[in-house]
Amino acid sequence: MSDTNSEPARKLAIEVRDLHKSFGGHPALRGVDLVVPEGTTCVLLGISGSGKSVLMKHIMGLLRPDQGTVLVEGQDVASMDESALNQMRRKQGILFQANALFDSLNVFDNVAFPLRERTRMSEAEIQETVNATLAKVGLSHATTRFPGELSGGMQKRVGFARATILQPRILLYDDPTAGLDPLTTAAVNEIIATSKQQLGATSVVITPDVASAFGMADNLVLMDEGRIVESGPPGVFRESQHPAVKAFLRNWLARKKGPQGSGPNPTGERS
Numbered sequence: 001m002s003d004t005n006s007e008p009a010r011k012l013a014i015e016v017r018d019l020h021k022s023f024g025g026h027p028a029l030r031g032v033d034l035v036v037p038e039g040t041t042c043v044l045l046g047i048s049g050s051g052k053s054v055l056m057k058h059i060m061g062l063l064r065p066d067q068g069t070v071l072v073e074g075q076d077v078a079s080m081d082e083s084a085l086n087q088m089r090r091k092q093g094i095l096f097q098a099n100a101l102f103d104s105l106n107v108f109d110n111v112a113f114p115l116r117e118r119t120r121m122s123e124a125e126i127q128e129t130v131n132a133t134l135a136k137v138g139l140s141h142a143t144t145r146f147p148g149e150l151s152g153g154m155q156k157r158v159g160f161a162r163a164t165i166l167q168p169r170i171l172l173y174d175d176p177t178a179g180l181d182p183l184t185t186a187a188v189n190e191i192i193a194t195s196k197q198q199l200g201a202t203s204v205v206i207t208p209d210v211a212s213a214f215g216m217a218d219n220l221v222l223m224d225e226g227r228i229v230e231s232g233p234p235g236v237f238r239e240s241q242h243p244a245v246k247a248f249l250r251n252w253l254a255r256k257k258g259p260q261g262s263g264p265n266p267t268g269e270r271s
């Protein structure tokens with residue numbers, strides 16, 4: 001959604017100011033500023049090692065800044081104690097590359113896990129909530145199966161159901177389509193897009209899949225050597241004259257064309 005002057009300003013779900021982080025003297029983040037308005041999807045792009053995951057881990061409160069501030073729903077993550085951090089993470093649905101499903105629990109119990117751990121719902125309420133959530137992701141038929149018996153895409157959907165069962169206001173995805181085939185990738189992207197509508201959630205997504213990024217983002221952010229070098233809605237990002245953006249999109253197009261020739265180009269960039 002584009003911001004116009006007539007639109008009321010949205011509240012910020014995430015606000016990162018002048019964030020610095022080094023590991024063993026090597027800077028990973030060098031003064032990052034990022035704002036993510038409530039209910040929007042921000043996609044972090046950048047080559048390997050540019051700092052995307054380190055930035056995401058600060059938003060989760062897994063890393064503490066060397067310098068700068070990270071506000072999640074107005075609260076300073078660095079000043080939170082363990083119990084405040086846990087409370088904040090309850091508001092976050094986190095979906096990593098690996099689904100981190102419990103292999104010994106069936107689909108139903110995997111998805112019920114956060115409710116049993118973190119709420120006082122009765123078993124009847126849990127039953128109802130889990131079944132409704134599994135229906136939304138098209139897995140009503142698979143409740144008694146174990147993760148090892150599911151396809152990669154089904155595992156992703158279970159992971160998504162579990163990550164969203166507490167109705168988080170903030171969803172964080174780190175490379176959610178890694179290793180998936182194109183059809184399953186499309187299904188996961190659709191889930192991410194509809195989560196915004198269904199949950200009204202704010203999302204931060206790291207993905208190497210640039211085509212998907214253009215499809216889902218309200219704002220695209222390019223990281224390069226620990227800095228944000230460009231940020232804006234897809235239309236603005238596509239037209240950016242920043243050399244790093246141009247190089248990034250050029251490389252992506254070249255890789256995409258590869259030996260199989262060209263496909264549709266959602267960025268609209270001419271090659």
Ligand SMILES: Nc1ncnc2c1ncn2[C@@H]1O[C@H](COP(=O)(O)OP(=O)(O)OP(=O)(O)O)[C@@H](O)[C@H]1O
Nearest residue numbers: 023024027028046047048049050051052053054055
């Ligand atoms: N725990 C850590 N200890 C030491 N160095 C780290 C640690 N975490 C990240 N780094 C370094 O910080 C830099 C940024 O890493 P980060 O994982 O954020 O990159 P990225 O953009 O997410 O890359 P990728 O796309 O490959 O996941 C890298 O040089 C990485 O080696």
